[in-house]
Amino acid sequence: MSSTTTAIMPPSRGIIPLPGGTTARGLLIQAGLLAAVIALGWWFWSNAQANMARQGLQFGYGFLDRSAGIPIGESIIPYTPADTYRKALTVGLLNTLRIAIVGIALCTVLGILLGLARLSTNPLLRGLTGGYIEVIRNTPLVLQLVFWHAVILQLPSVRQALNPVPGFFLSQRGVKMPALIADPALYVLLGTLAAGALGWWLLLRRERARQVATGERRSTLAPGLGMLLGLPALGMLAGYVPTVEWPELAGFNFEGGLTLSPEFFALLIGLVVYTSAFIAEIVRAGIQSVHKGQWEAARALGLPPGRIMRLVILPQALRVIIPPLTSQYLNLTKNSSLAVVIGYPDLVSVANTSINQTGQAIEVISIFMAVYLAISLVTSALMNWYNSRVALKER
Numbered sequence: 001m002s003s004t005t006t007a008i009m010p011p012s013r014g015i016i017p018l019p020g021g022t023t024a025r026g027l028l029i030q031a032g033l034l035a036a037v038i039a040l041g042w043w044f045w046s047n048a049q050a051n052m053a054r055q056g057l058q059f060g061y062g063f064l065d066r067s068a069g070i071p072i073g074e075s076i077i078p079y080t081p082a083d084t085y086r087k088a089l090t091v092g093l094l095n096t097l098r099i100a101i102v103g104i105a106l107c108t109v110l111g112i113l114l115g116l117a118r119l120s121t122n123p124l125l126r127g128l129t130g131g132y133i134e135v136i137r138n139t140p141l142v143l144q145l146v147f148w149h150a151v152i153l154q155l156p157s158v159r160q161a162l163n164p165v166p167g168f169f170l171s172q173r174g175v176k177m178p179a180l181i182a183d184p185a186l187y188v189l190l191g192t193l194a195a196g197a198l199g200w201w202l203l204l205r206r207e208r209a210r211q212v213a214t215g216e217r218r219s220t221l222a223p224g225l226g227m228l229l230g231l232p233a234l235g236m237l238a239g240y241v242p243t244v245e246w247p248e249l250a251g252f253n254f255e256g257g258l259t260l261s262p263e264f265f266a267l268l269i270g271l272v273v274y275t276s277a278f279i280a281e282i283v284r285a286g287i288q289s290v291h292k293g294q295w296e297a298a299r300a301l302g303l304p305p306g307r308i309m310r311l312v313i314l315p316q317a318l319r320v321i322i323p324p325l326t327s328q329y330l331n332l333t334k335n336s337s338l339a340v341v342i343g344y345p346d347l348v349s350v351a352n353t354s355i356n357q358t359g360q361a362i363e364v365i366s367i368f369m370a371v372y373l374a375i376s377l378v379t380s381a382l383m384n385w386y387n388s389r390v391a392l393k394e395r
Contacts, residue, residue, distance in 0.1 A: 048362060052362075055359060057359050057360065059362065059363070060360075060363070061360075061363055063085055063358045063360050063363070064084060064085045064086040064089075065084050065085075065086065066084060066085060066358075067081075067082055067083070067084060068081065068083060068084060068085045068087070068088040068354070068357075069081045069082070069357070070085075070088045070350065070353050070354070070357070072088065072091050072092075072345045072350065073261065073263075073343075073345055074095065074261050074263075074264065074345065075091045075094070075095070075345075076091070076094045076095070076098060077090070077091065077094065079091050085354055085358070088350050088354065089347065089350055089351065089354065089364075089367060089368075091345070091350065092345060092346055092347035092348070092349065092350030092351065093347045093371060095344070095345055095346050095347070096333075096336055096337075096346045096347045096348075096371075096375075097375075099264065099267055099268060099271070099336050099339070099344075099346065100332060100333040100336055100375070102268060103268055103271045103272055103275070103332050103336070104329050104332060104333075106268070106272045106276075107271070107272045107275040107276040107279060107328075107332060108279065108325075110272060110273075110276040110279075111275070111276040111277075111278070111279025111280045111282070111283060111328075112279070112280075112283055114129055114132075114133065114276060114277070114279075114280035114283075115279065115280040115281070115282070115283025115284045115287070116283070116287075117129040117280075118130060118133070118280055118281075118283075118284045119284055119287060119288070129280070132277070133277045133280055133281060136273060136274060136277035137274075137277045137278060137281075141270065141271075141274050141335055141338060142338055142341055144270045144273065144274055145266060145267060145270040145338060145339075145341055145342055146341065146342065147270075148266040148269045148270045148273075149262065149263070149266035149342040151266075152172070152174070152262045152265055152266050153172055153262060154172075155170055155171050155172050156170075156171055156172070157171060157172055158171045158172070158173055158249070158252060158253055158254065159249070159252070161176075161249075161254075167246055167247065167257075169247060169254060172262065173253065173254075173259075173261075173262065174259060174260045174261045174262045174264070174265050175259070175260040175265055176247040176254045176257050176258070176259055176260075177247065177257055177258050177260070178244050178245065178246050178247070178257055178258070179244070179245045179256075179257050179258035180242050180243070180244060180245075181242070181243040181244070181245055183242070183243055184240070185240040185241055185242045185243065186242040186243075188235050188240040189232050189235060189236075189240065189242050192231040192232040192234070192235045193228065193231070193232055195227075195231055196227040196228035196229070196230070196231045196232070197228060199224075199227040199228075199231075200220065200223075200224035200225075200227055200228055203220045203223060203224060203227075204220050204224070207220055245257055261344075263339070263342050263343050263344035263345075264344055266342055266344075267336065267338075267339050267342060267344050271332055271335060271336060274335070275328055275331065275332045275335075278328050278331075279325060279328055282321055282324045282325055282328065283317075283321060285320065285321075286317035286318070286320040286321035287313060287314075287317050289316075289317060289320045290313050290316045290317050294312055294313060294316065295308065295312075295313070297312075298311075298312045298313075315390065318387075318390050319387075319390075322383060322386065322387045322390070323387070325383070326379065326380060326383040326384075326387075329379055329383065330376050330379055330380070333372070333375055333376070333379065334372060334376075337372075340352065347368050347371060348368060351364045351365070351367065351368045
């Protein structure tokens with residue numbers, strides 16, 4: 001008996017395979033879907049233009065150059081209500097970036113500590129951490145922001161401000177802390193710190209190369225700290241001592257120093273506490289994803305617990321931790337838009353005021369959509385780059 005086989009050709013790339021259909025039919029359906037999307041977009045645009053014309057509005061971004069007249073309580077750059085909408089939205093963007101960058105740094109540290117405490121052998125610490133994480137994760141973020149804002153507003157007045165650490169004051173008007181004055185000495189200090197960090201990094205690279213070549217590796221902790229702290233100390237001995245401005249009570253308020261407004265402080269606490277609870281579970285899951293045989297093998301080699309975690313467990317856990325950690329960073333940035341609930345002037349808050357004053361809703365919304373998209377893409381790109389650097393290479 002003879003048997004024949006029929007070769008089945010795989011579908012061409014870029015063409016959606018349809019059961020019982022042909023390539024031409026698939027192309028026709030995709031062209032129809034594309035035409036429907038274009039028609040829907042054209043209908044939306046025509047409808048928006050007609051509605052704007054009825055209200056005497058015209059699509060365009062020319063309003064950005066008009067005087068805004070928006071009072072903004074806190075700004076990183078100089079701003080007055082007489083400035084343009086462009087500058088007002090820039091102030092809102094910088095306020096959003098400030099809360100996002102500081103929040104990401106703090107929630108990462110707190111989340112890692114909570115994740116390690118979740119795995120503690122102490123049942124009391126493990127139970128308290130688990131209860132804390134469950135309560136925070138299952139409480140709406142808006143409710144937490146309102147709670148922290150109310151707590152801060154219940155702090156003592158300025159004259160009875162709490163002083164937990166010398167130079168730090170907590171009151172109804174937020175937090176006052178010492179501030180470094182931007183002068184040549186500060187720039188020298190930052191430069192020496194950067195040089196010390198670079199020297200430590202180069203020393204680490206040399207010792208890693210030495211370990212690959214000879215199997216031996218010397219500790220870089222002492223010489224690294226020597227460079228990181230010694231170079232700034234030498235700069236100070238040479239006379240480059242940064243000027244510190246300390247807050248002082250003068251009348252009914254503090255003068256000098258750095259101020260964190262009640263709104264910024266409440267938003268920062270709320271975002272950090274909320275996001276760190278999710279990061280803690282990510283860290284716990286990542287560490288537990290490493291097979292226990294890795295722990296046993298490392299202990300058999302005589303490694304101390306700290307080195308086991310740093311050199312054996314974490315490098316393997318990071319491939320599980322980093323992808324969801326990136327999502328939490330993006331969530332924190334987007335959740336900062338809830339600042340409008342407690343009056344912090346972030347991008348969305350300033351944009352809402354701009355819409356109410358100009359009526360240019362489509363233009364303003366498109367601006368902050370593009371901004372959040374850009375922030376998310378940049379954050380994802382940086383985290384993907386870091387993930388590729390720490391990923392374990394197959395041999």
